[in-house]
Amino acid sequence: MSAEHSENKIYPVPERLLSGPTKPFIDSFEQYQSLWQESVDNPSTFFAKAAREYLHWDTNFQTTCAGDFENGNVAWFLEGELNAAYNCVDRHAFATPDKVAIIHEGDDPNNVRKLTYKQLLQEVCRMANVLHGLDVRKGDNVAIYMPMIPETVIAMLACARLGAVHSVVFAGFSAESLYERIQDCGARVVITSDEGRRGGKTVATKRIVDEALQLPNLVDRVIVVKHTGTTSVSMTPSRDIWWHQEMANARPYHPVTVVSSEDPLFLLYTSGSTGTPKGVLHTTGGFLLGAAMTVKNIFDVHDDDIYACMADLGWITGHTYILYGPLCLGATTLLFESTPTYPTASRFWETVDKHKITQFYTAPTAIRALRRLGDEYVDRCNLSTLRVIGSVGEPINPEAWEWYYKKVGHSQCAVVDTYWQTETGSIVVSPLPGATPTKPGSATFPFFGIRPAILDPATGQELEGNDVTGVLAIKQPWPSMSRTIYNNHHRFMETYLKPYPGFYFTGDGATRDKDGYIWIRGRVDDVINVSGHRLSTSEIESALILDSSVAEAAVIGGHDDLTGQCIHAFCTLKPNMVSDTEKLIEGLIQQVRKSIGPFAKPKQVYVVSDLPKTRSGKILRRVLRKIVNNEADQLGDTSTMADPGIIQQLVDKVKQRH
Numbered sequence: 133m134s135a136e137h138s139e140n141k142i143y144p145v146p147e148r149l150l151s152g153p154t155k156p157f158i159d160s161f162e163q164y165q166s167l168w169q170e171s172v173d174n175p176s177t178f179f180a181k182a183a184r185e186y187l188h189w190d191t192n193f194q195t196t197c198a199g200d201f202e203n204g205n206v207a208w209f210l211e212g213e214l215n216a217a218y219n220c221v222d223r224h225a226f227a228t229p230d231k232v233a234i235i236h237e238g239d240d241p242n243n244v245r246k247l248t249y250k251q252l253l254q255e256v257c258r259m260a261n262v263l264h265g266l267d268v269r270k271g272d273n274v275a276i277y278m279p280m281i282p283e284t285v286i287a288m289l290a291c292a293r294l295g296a297v298h299s300v301v302f303a304g305f306s307a308e309s310l311y312e313r314i315q316d317c318g319a320r321v322v323i324t325s326d327e328g329r330r331g332g333k334t335v336a337t338k339r340i341v342d343e344a345l346q347l348p349n350l351v352d353r354v355i356v357v358k359h360t361g362t363t364s365v366s367m368t369p370s371r372d373i374w375w376h377q378e379m380a381n382a383r384p385y386h387p388v389t390v391v392s393s394e395d396p397l398f399l400l401y402t403s404g405s406t407g408t409p410k411g412v413l414h415t416t417g418g419f420l421l422g423a424a425m426t427v428k429n430i431f432d433v434h435d436d437d438i439y440a441c442m443a444d445l446g447w448i449t450g451h452t453y454i455l456y457g458p459l460c461l462g463a464t465t466l467l468f469e470s471t472p473t474y475p476t477a478s479r480f481w482e483t484v485d486k487h488k489i490t491q492f493y494t495a496p497t498a499i500r501a502l503r504r505l506g507d508e509y510v511d512r513c514n515l516s517t518l519r520v521i522g523s524v525g526e527p528i529n530p531e532a533w534e535w536y537y538k539k540v541g542h543s544q545c546a547v548v549d550t551y552w553q554t555e556t557g558s559i560v561v562s563p564l565p566g567a568t569p570t571k572p573g574s575a576t577f578p579f580f581g582i583r584p585a586i587l588d589p590a591t592g593q594e595l596e597g598n599d600v601t602g603v604l605a606i607k608q609p610w611p612s613m614s615r616t617i618y619n620n621h622h623r624f625m626e627t628y629l630k631p632y633p634g635f636y637f638t639g640d641g642a643t644r645d646k647d648g649y650i651w652i653r654g655r656v657d658d659v660i661n662v663s664g665h666r667l668s669t670s671e672i673e674s675a676l677i678l679d680s681s682v683a684e685a686a687v688i689g690g691h692d693d694l695t696g697q698c699i700h701a702f703c704t705l706k707p708n709m710v711s712d713t714e715k716l717i718e719g720l721i722q723q724v725r726k727s728i729g730p731f732a733k734p735k736q737v738y739v740v741s742d743l744p745k746t747r748s749g750k751i752l753r754r755v756l757r758k759i760v761n762n763e764a765d766q767l768g769d770t771s772t773m774a775d776p777g778i779i780q781q782l783v784d785k786v787k788q789r790h
């Protein structure tokens with residue numbers, strides 16, 4: 133389907149949503165528009181009211197919003213004090229103690245565990261006591277490297293209860309990446325499990341933690357959850373302790389540590405344009421409000437709903453949309469340990485059917501993969517409980533959108549294509565299910581408090597009106613935006629607030645079409661998005677040049693029908709070091725897996741005699757991108773290149789390996 137065609141295709145809000153027994157909270161486009169207008173014109177009034185409605189405050193705030201982008205000192209609900217765990221657990225444990233808070237759908241579909249709010253409170257308190265006993269206090273960082281099990285949620289909330297700051301590292305990261313993150317945040321305690329299980333395969337989490345902690349005295353304690361019960365896990369005396377043993381002896385109540393609205397809630401490392409990953413810091417009040425408000429309005433979550441976000445807790449989507457958003461609302465949230473295709477490609481849909489899921493949230497990669505495997509896997513399940521189905525992480529192509537809408541949603545569910553980032557904390561552009569007519573492939577309109585701007589990338593001038601394309605920025609602060617990069621505020625300013633003064637810069641390109649709909653076009657910086665996982669080109673390049681035979685490396689994102697983008701790496705070699713190129717290429721792929729993690733594996737590595745460069749020696753990644761994406765005929769002016777003759781050689785090399 134061409135972009136123009138899809139731009140002209142508008143789907144109204146499905147009739148069933150408006151006429152069904154559960155009325156959407158916002159049920160007309162006019163209502164959305166007037167609320168949005170109010171939220172951006174009078175953010176202080178709008179968000180003060182929302183913060184009191186959504187959150188329990190131990191100390192009231194008086195100043196709703198202070199600071200600005202110029203100074204990088206944005207702060208919300210300033211005098212306010214609260215506790216995130218109290219908001220996500222205690223108050224619901226008192227009001228609805230027997231309501232299920234977490235449904236854990238294990239890797240084996242026969243393993244289902246449910247925790248009520250009352251049980252969750254006791255577990256969180258026990259863990260808070262264990263951590264307190266290990267001297268974890270307000271402001272301390274705790275690293276978490278865990279599979280998708282209830283203990284991960286319990287560990288995160290136990291940190292929040294103490295006012296400690298969790299730093300969850302996705303369990304697909306390598307030991308080296310884990311080490312780097314533990315060292316950067318200075319955590320003294322790590323929480324992990326003996327092993328993880330995903331799609332029937334074992335992930336040796338504890339072994340990877342041991343490898344990451346080879347430096348003596350890097351941390352004081354490692355708490356280990358017995359998950360698979362493997363016998364091969366090794367425990368280091370005086371450092372490693374078993375979760376179940378500590379918990380058995382812990383009191384199931386621990387008072388909350390009330391913190392300032394602006395105290396940090398968590399760090400989450402993400403990839404940027406330059407090499408080292410950055411610890412994106414989120415604070416308590418603003419983040420929680422953004423999480424809860426978006427879950428309620430964008431997923432239209434009501435009291436009896438069963439809400440499911442299929443992401444991993446190791447990424448921001450898991451933080452905001454598995455844990456903090458739904459639990460802050462007192463909803464039932466699903467925790468999915470497995471993969472979309474295990475044991476069969478019906479797994480997602482069987483899970484929806486089994487638990488009577490009402491909201492379902494996943495990534496375009498999964499939708500594309502399942503669409504390719506055939507309709508029969510969907511058709512055999514009853515998906516009639518679904519009302520809202522969401523997509524996140526990368527642009528969703530119109531074909532995948534249509535399949536999701538028709539096959540999964542039976543043309544009766546709202547599809548919400550939600551655009552946001554680790555740094556934005558919660559969704560910033562998305563339809564609202566009962567209000568927004570959608571266009572397949574467009575994230576549509578801004579959420580409350582978000583004033584988007586499309587800027588001319590060269591001049592920084594705002595492009596007003598419709599039918600404009602440029603880079604996407606946000607014009608005024610919103611509650612859940614990241615406040616800083618841990619220990620590196622300079623980098624925060626340089627990355628987000630300095631490139632276009634007065635704006636928050638997203639790093640994405642975007643179009644506002646003739647009807648005012650926003651279309652996200654993908655990253656304009658050196659970030660690659662593979663299956664919704666963010667990777668920086670320079671991080672991968674650094675991994676490649678660790679090999680002693682590699683002289684230079686250039687990494688770019690190529691187009692991939694399934695994963696959105698994929699990694700192509702070009703390497704030049706030092707003279708006379710390699711006889712077997714194929715073996716070297718295999719070794720380089722392994723090197724990247726080892727340095728970063730299996731999900732960062734390059735799809736193609738090309739060994740070439742030279743890289744395209746300017747006369748001053750700067751690598752022209754733009755040229756490589758065009759060659760890989762079959763656009764070598766659109767290179768434009770190559771006269772500034774040091775050696776334009778290199779192009780044909782590169783084109784041949786790429787063709788050869790396809």
Ligand code: WTA
Nearest residue numbers: 524525526527549550551552553554652666
């Ligand atoms: C991309 C994930 C198009 C975008 C929540 C962004 C999207 C990056 C969408 C952030 C979407 C996310 N449409 N692109 N609906 N959602 N992206 O930090 O490039 O892992 O900048 O956060 O994913 O990735 P992150």
